[in-house]
Amino acid sequence: MALTAKQERFVQEYLIDLNATRAYKSAGYSVKSDNAAGVEGHRLLRNPKIAAAVKEAMDKRSDRTKITADMVLERWWTIANADPNDLIYHRRVCCRYCFGRDHAYQWVDEDEYLNAVQIAQAMEKPIPSDDGGYGFDSTLRPHPKCPRCHGEGFGEIHATDTRDLSPQARMLYAGVKQTQSGFEIKMRDQDKALENVARHLGMFNDKMELTGKDGGALQVIFDKGMTNDE
Secondary structure, eight states: OOOOHHHHHHHHHHHHHOOHHHHHHHTTOOBSOHHHHHHHHHHHHTSHHHHHHHHHHHHHHHHHHTOOHHHHHHHHHHHHHOOGGGTEEEEEEOOTTSSSGGGOOOBSOHHHHHHHHHHHHHTTOOOOOOTTOBOOOTTSOOOTTOTTTTTOOEEEEEEOOGGGOOHHHHHHEEEEEEETTEEEEEEOOHHHHHHHHHHHTTOOOOOOOOOOGGGOOOOOOBOTTGGGGO
């Protein structure tokens, strides 16, 4: 037997966002509440004829778009396993005394030192020393025996150049937002991606239990004539 007009409309609406509650209401069924629509919508999905129609429509759409369930599953899995440290991470770097000669203050280069000398002279302050030498590299790890920072250095947040992201990190990356205090790296929801994978593989046994007043049976009230087209 062919689907009724409302059942066909339900299938079409369900394919939009896979929301059985919304599809049930949009198909023209009259119902008193969203809970009731959800119950009846999922009941329709268990109808063999409707389930077959949904599968057939999904298969046709997959053929048209060349997008398969395996492709979506693989993307979710990649997002779930991507390393956030490939986007942004906390690191500890050396202080100015870590690698100076005899652990004295180290300058980047002579120009930096001479500029500091000029500032000190202008402010009539003691001339700084360059005993620690030049070549300070702010990206090095702290020296474990530094007498000034005791190997701790100081912490900083470092963001990766998004032009150089790996394919996995690029899937995790969801953009950057400028804030008053700097910027925020946005990421895809890895927990949700892993949940989607688990659901796709049938690892959850979800049950929806609806009860009425005081835990009793749920009473669903339909408008007259509604069941004629189901």
